Amino acid sequence: MHRFANPxxxxxxxxxxxxxxxxxxxxxxxxxxxxxxxxxxxxxQQSETVRIMYVHVPSAWLALMxxxxxxxxxxxxxxxxxxxxNLAAKASAPMGxxxxxxxxxxxxxxxxxxxxxxxxxxxxxTSFLILFFLYLGYLALGDAFEDSERGDKAAAILCLVGxxxxxxxxxxxxxxxxxxxxxxxxxxGDGVKSTVDGSIxxxxxxxxxxxxxxxxxxxxxxxRSELLAAKIRNARMSQVATHAAIDPAAEGRxxxxxxxxxxxxxx
Amino acid sequence: MVRPMTGDTSAPLTFxxxxxxxxxxxxLVFSQLNFxxxxxxxxxxxGPNGSGKTTLLRLLAGLTPATAxxxxxxxxxxxDPEAHAARLRxxxxxxxxxxxxxxxxxxxxxxxxxSGKAVESGIVRAMEAMDxxxxxxxxxxxxxxxxxxxxxLARLIVAPAPLWLLDEPGNALDxxxxxxxxxxxxxxxxxxxxxxxxxxxAAFVSDGATLDLAAFTPSDVSHWSDAEEGEK
Amino acid sequence: MSVFxxxxxxxxxxALRQSADSLTVVAFFAxxxxxxPFGVGPEASVLARIAGGxxxxxxxxxxxxxLDRIFTVDYEDGTLDQLVxxxxxxxxxxxxxxxxxxxxxxxxxxxxxxxxxVTLHLPAAGYGPxxxxxxxxxxxxxxxxAVGAALVLGTRRGGVLLSLLILPLYIPVLIFGTAAIEAxxxxxxxxxxxxxxxxxxxLALTLSPWATAAALRQAVE
Numbered sequence: 001m002h003r004f005a006n007p008x009x010x011x012x013x014x015x016x017x018x019x020x021x022x023x024x025x026x027x028x029x030x031x032x033x034x035x036x037x038x039x040x041x042x043x044x045q046q047s048e049t050v051r052i053m054y055v056h057v058p059s060a061w062l063a064l065m066x067x068x069x070x071x072x073x074x075x076x077x078x079x080x081x082x083x084x085x086n087l088a089a090k091a092s093a094p095m096g097x098x099x100x101x102x103x104x105x106x107x108x109x110x111x112x113x114x115x116x117x118x119x120x121x122x123x124x125x126t127s128f129l130i131l132f133f134l135y136l137g138y139l140a141l142g143d144a145f146e147d148s149e150r151g152d153k154a155a156a157i158l159c160l161v162g163x164x165x166x167x168x169x170x171x172x173x174x175x176x177x178x179x180x181x182x183x184x185x186x187x188x189g190d191g192v193k194s195t196v197d198g199s200i201x202x203x204x205x206x207x208x209x210x211x212x213x214x215x216x217x218x219x220x221x222x223x224r225s226e227l228l229a230a231k232i233r234n235a236r237m238s239q240v241a242t243h244a245a246i247d248p249a250a251e252g253r254x255x256x257x258x259x260x261x262x263x264x265x266x267x
Numbered sequence: 268m269v270r271p272m273t274g275d276t277s278a279p280l281t282f283x284x285x286x287x288x289x290x291x292x293x294x295l296v297f298s299q300l301n302f303x304x305x306x307x308x309x310x311x312x313x314g315p316n317g318s319g320k321t322t323l324l325r326l327l328a329g330l331t332p333a334t335a336x337x338x339x340x341x342x343x344x345x346x347d348p349e350a351h352a353a354r355l356r357x358x359x360x361x362x363x364x365x366x367x368x369x370x371x372x373x374x375x376x377x378x379x380x381x382s383g384k385a386v387e388s389g390i391v392r393a394m395e396a397m398d399x400x401x402x403x404x405x406x407x408x409x410x411x412x413x414x415x416x417x418x419x420l421a422r423l424i425v426a427p428a429p430l431w432l433l434d435e436p437g438n439a440l441d442x443x444x445x446x447x448x449x450x451x452x453x454x455x456x457x458x459x460x461x462x463x464x465x466x467x468x469a470a471f472v473s474d475g476a477t478l479d480l481a482a483f484t485p486s487d488v489s490h491w492s493d494a495e496e497g498e499k
Numbered sequence: 500m501s502v503f504x505x506x507x508x509x510x511x512x513x514a515l516r517q518s519a520d521s522l523t524v525v526a527f528f529a530x531x532x533x534x535x536p537f538g539v540g541p542e543a544s545v546l547a548r549i550a551g552g553x554x555x556x557x558x559x560x561x562x563x564x565x566l567d568r569i570f571t572v573d574y575e576d577g578t579l580d581q582l583v584x585x586x587x588x589x590x591x592x593x594x595x596x597x598x599x600x601x602x603x604x605x606x607x608x609x610x611x612x613x614x615x616x617v618t619l620h621l622p623a624a625g626y627g628p629x630x631x632x633x634x635x636x637x638x639x640x641x642x643x644x645a646v647g648a649a650l651v652l653g654t655r656r657g658g659v660l661l662s663l664l665i666l667p668l669y670i671p672v673l674i675f676g677t678a679a680i681e682a683x684x685x686x687x688x689x690x691x692x693x694x695x696x697x698x699x700x701x702l703a704l705t706l707s708p709w710a711t712a713a714a715l716r717q718a719v720e
Contacts, residue, residue, distance in 0.1 A: 141654070360577075368509075
């Protein structure tokens with residue numbers, strides 16, 4: 001386990017994964033998108049709007065999966081002081097927020113023709129709205145400290161508190177929803193399940209795969225840039241600390257160093 | 268009047284650290300730092316601003332985790348922060364005085380926290396040691412900066428603990444208060460207590476050893492890359 | 500245990516000496532509730548319909564305002580360092596501070612809530628469940644809020660950030676708190692909802708002091 005705590009070791013594995021994830025994502029998009037958007041048949045009930053599902057379901061899946069990964073990373077960071085686990089959680093958070101936003105927007109676009117309005121307080125949509133706020137809170141807290149290391153731990157604790165609360169929030173909202181709303185056509189899983197058909201499942205799984213591999217590929221890219229940013233920040237700090245004269249030569253040396261590093265970690 | 272230390276005072280106490288390093292905000296503040304504090308010993312921490320005197324004291328108190336190295340109490344590694352906290356008193360540059368409470372109430376709160384119950388005689392003794400007796404019933408908000416600091420120092424007396432960690436305790440003190448501080452430190456050491464003081468002018472510690480933190484400041488600008496790769 | 504009682508007694512004494520702080524929270528609760536009739540109109544049937552929800556929402560906001568202060572003062576004057584170093588388990592210290600917070604803000608909110616419910620024409624059957632639900636729900640509000648308050652120590656704009664972190668976590672309490680009042684008004688038993696609220700309280704009681712302690716430790720690092 002601790003072997004992966006070493007950034008060089010960790011990045012070696014991450015960099016090995018990167019071409020596979022990126023390649024698979026591109027291939028699956030190339031096959032999946034035409035099937036999902038053009039060749040697959042429209043649903044007998046939802047007609048062409050069913051195609052929104054091929055974006056909505058993968059986004060919703062990633063929104064949840066990324067929060068799970070963040071919770072795991074935060075726990076590993078707090079328990080084993082695993083710096084890379086924290087970095088992975090931090091790098092994932094903006095993507096999780098974007099996919100949650102995408103799931104919400106596609107859900108609303110789907111709801112307009114189905115329900116005649118962009119927003120209903122459907123249990124699932126409402127839960128995702130709250131999840132979106134949890135992501136925003138995580139991002140805001142991580143960014144609110146002068147000392148970025150302090151923000152890391154605080155955000156990790158918040159992430160774990162959130163992951164304990166998500167099931168409670170979800171079941172409360174579902175219960176509240178049944179209390180206040182007569183049954184309506186459910187968005188996402190239930191709607192698909194009731195019309196399970198190979199013609200829908202194939203593009204759905206292709207898109208799920210494409211989205212998931214896209215996430216892992218971008219995660220590696222974000223980890224690389226986060227590591228570089230951390231190293232540049234540390235170099236600056238050391239310079240201040242040792243009262244190094246900020247002369248052009250020193251600046252130049254700093255940038256030479258930071259330019260050398262990506263290759264060092266990519267090797 | 269002096270009272271014996273609580274707990275294991277019969278055995279001579281030592282407090283030591285080996286190979287201590289601490290990183291703050293991505294910067295290695297000090298590394299390879301070693302010290303041993305014998306029973307009754309005093310160690311004066313010196314060094315320019317930013318050399319990590321406060322960081323080291325907070326690390327020794329168990330507030331800040333060490334990036335590397337090991338602290339030991341009587342030779343045994345310290346792994347229970349709460350047990351360690353119970354045997355030390357930490358005076359920081361923040362005086363932890365509640366302005367709405369009186370001097371007596373401030374002291375009795377800490378006495379209750381540390382020794383289970385507040386005893387009048389113990390509070391009076393602490394106030395006498397730092398010359399606060401006539402201010403006893405005043406709310407702390409009426410106190411001057413120096414008086415508030417004396418109130419913070421009086422906490423050292425209300426409940427005995429073998430290890431004192433003092434961060435610039437002489438700040439804002441007048442001559443007579445400095446003498447009082449020197450006296451309580453000497454009493455504490457006479458009973459086998461240990462003191463670590465971060466200070467610019469240590470007139471209140473006699474015959475203490477000196478630890479110059481500047482000697483442990485990494486000077487190489489590129490040390491961060493080594494530190495990062497070398498970790499675990 | 501002496502640490503628990505000492506911290507509790509000290510915080511209560513401080514709150515008593517600075518009672519204006521607690522009164523301000525109650526005053527905020529009142530003024531925020533009184534705004535609603537201006538927003539939705541003074542019609543009794545409309546107000547009666549929303550009374551339970553309005554009281555709960557404003558109570559949550561009022562509690563949130565006061566939570567901002569629960570650790571900030573101790574953090575700024577150095578007391579928090581000392582509280583971490585008492586040698587007693589930090590969750591015990593946290594619990595003492597949360598109990599003090601609940602006694603000085605939660606309880607006043609519960610006491611004044613019927614008066615505000617009167618101005619909103621809450622049906623007579625709703626008063627009992629309103630106060631019971633607040634009694635069971637506000638401890639959870641203090642416990643969960645303490646985690647957030649500890650997390651935002653040392654941040655820029657802590658108060659606003661606290662609301663972003665904590666309000667989403669209050670939604671379950673709000674749902675069941677309001678449902679308990681509505682159930683009784685519509686003639687159904689509020690028992691199950693109150694049981695759920697009690698369950699939330701037990702869960703928060705077991706988890707939140709530890710999370711808060713972890714947050715405080717990283718704050719004083």
